[in-house]
Amino acid sequence: KxxxxxxxxxxxxxxxxxxxxxxxxxxxxxxxxxxxxxxxxxxxxxxxxxxxxxxxxxxxxxxxxxxxxxxxxxxxxxxxxxxxxxxxxxxxxxxxxxxxxxxxxxxxxxxxxxxxxxxxxxxxxxxxxxxxxxxxxxxxxxxxxxxxxxxxxxxxxxxxxxxxxxxxxxxxxxxxxxIEGTATRVMSLRDGTKKMSKSDPSDASRINLTDDADTIAKKIRKATTDPAELPGEIEGLKDRPEARNLVNIYAALADMTPAQVLGEYGGKGFGTFKPALADLAVEKLSPISTEMARLMADxxxxxxxxxxxxxxxxxxxxxxxxxxxxxxxxxxxx
Ligand code: ATP
Ligand code: MG
Structure with missing residues (x-):
């Protein structure tokens, strides 16, 4: 069973x-x-x-x-x-x-x-x-x-x-x-080769479920990335761990595949993608943090x-x- x-x-x-x-x-x-x-x-x-x-x-x-x-x-x-x-x-x-x-x-x-x-x-x-x-x-x-x-x-x-x-x-x-989905290993926002962890000394490396909307937006805006635009195909993310991480996070939050995310954002820069990701993260996480605060009250x-x-x-x-x-x-x- x-x-x-x-x-x-x-x-x-x-x-x-x-x-x-x-x-x-x-x-x-x-x-x-x-x-x-x-x-x-x-x-x-x-x-x-x-x-x-x-x-x-x-x-x-x-x-x-x-x-x-x-x-x-x-x-x-x-x-x-x-x-x-x-x-x-x-x-x-x-x-x-x-x-x-x-x-x-x-x-x-x-x-x-x-x-x-x-x-x-x-x-x-x-x-x-x-x-x-x-x-x-x-x-x-x-x-x-x-x-x-x-x-x-x-x-x-x-x-x-x-x-x-x-x-x-x-x-x-x-x-x-x-071990399923596109977010089986979400990486640190400061270092695309390190796992995001609750015990990482750097708070900027992670998004906490209790972070407010402004904090989430700021952390995503400041996330380490390379200067290039997003590629149109998955293969283009191969040697770009930070870009790949943000695309995977977007995909997991939106219940899309990374290819679908690139279909929408390929050719666009992080100046466009990061605010879209921040909006999506706030939309998905704010009901959770609100409910957590309610439960923690008692x-x-x-x-x-x-x-x-x-x-x-x-x-x-x-x-x-x-x-x-x-x-x-x-x-x-x-
Ligand atoms: P710590 O730094 O204290 O080890 P943690 O963030 O790694 O904290 P854990 O309590 O060790 O969290 O792990 C709980 C679950 O979350 C495990 O199933 C683990 O695989 C998963 N998990 C932890 N970090 C990530 C991550 N960055 N991406 C995807 N899954 C993760
Ligand atoms: Mg752990």
Whole structure:
């Protein structure tokens, strides 16, 4: 039976990259009638330092962003990870299945640990095993993510296969990464070779879902670009990462293909294209930020949604964790 699981870290305010690469597609999967489980992965967020008050606010704000983007708590399970302890428990078991050599190949750790990896937390290193637990504890079969998470979903498949092999069972299904659309890797507005990220120190590098219309327009106007006009064909974007990024963003926001966008704007300069993109971004994002502000006015409603979601998630995860322990030989007597 198909089951979707995905998560977002409440490690900052959510960005246009999170919206196009994740949130918008989360709502689409739900609307296709598939069982959908979405998680604010606060245990992942603390792999780098989080101020406790900021983490609390960011978690509620991220929940508001999910709901404002069309994730309906009546049709999807929406909760924060730390309220369902099976995630952390299965992660420990999977830490003992995953191999150091596999972890050493993970590019996200290298990117986030930076030059001084000795100073990174042990949690940041083990992050992919926790992510595998998030997915496998629901026997999820589909994981909608951005391009940057493909390697972690593939590792999850390897961990599932090794568990099944070691214990001679057919227990964990191999989840498929779903990486679809034209915005699977939205790039920084300042550097077309870097992913847009909520944790980038430069606020100008990203559009936040809470940015107002003027801020969005200003950030797009100031986005780094080359001076040439937009090409008429996709091939013309090949060595122009910044131009390609803005065209892809336009396409994803407008539900068009990049070729259709170039059909409209090919031959025109950024002086024309950037204001059009800014208008489109404001048109699509302002209803979301308005709804987020409304929801944030009373966090008790959000907390209630997360608590109820956690109960539903726990009801699925707990028996799968119990079966896992049983397979591994843990005595279960209570
Ligand atoms: P951080 O910098 O803290 O890692 P992030 O912006 O990368 O934050 P995550 O919480 O790590 O966000 O990722 C949540 C989801 O959003 C994942 O599915 C990820 O692939 C997707 N995502 C993140 N950034 C982008 C992006 N620039 N383009 C498309 N999808 C993205
Ligand atoms: Mg990330």
């Amino acid at each position: 198909p089951r979707v699981f995905s998560g977002i870290q409440p490690s900052g305010g959510l960005t246009l990259g999170n919206y196009l690469g994740a949130l918008k597609r989360f709502a689409q999967k739900q609307d296709e009638g598939i069982e959908t489980i979405y998680c604010l992965v606060d245990l992942h967020a603390i792999t780098v330092w989080q101020d406790p008050e900021a983490l609390r606010r960011q978690t509620r704000e991220a929940a508001a962003a999910f709901i404002a983007s069309g994730v309906d708590p009546a049709r999807s399970i929406l909760f924060n990870q730390s309220q369902v302890s099976a995630h952390a428990e299965l992660a420990w078991a999977l830490n003992c299945v995953a191999r150091l050599g596999w972890m050493n190949r993970m590019t996200q750790f290298k990117d986030k640990a930076g030059k001084n990896a000795e100073k990174a937390s042990l949690g940041l290193y083990a992050y992919p095993a926790l992510m595998a637990a998030d997915i496998l504890v629901y026997h999820a079969t589909m994981v909608p993510v951005g391009e940057d998470q493909k390697q972690h979903v593939e590792l999850t498949r390897d961990i599932a296969a090794k568990f099944n092999h070691d214990f001679k069972v057919d227990f964990f299904p191999a989840p498929e990464p779903l 966090p008790t409603e959000i907390d209630q949604i997360l608590g109820q979601g956690a109960d539903k998630a726990d009801a699925i995860a707990r028996p799968i964790l119990a079966q896992t322990y049983d397979i591994m030989g843990m005595v279960r007597s209570r």
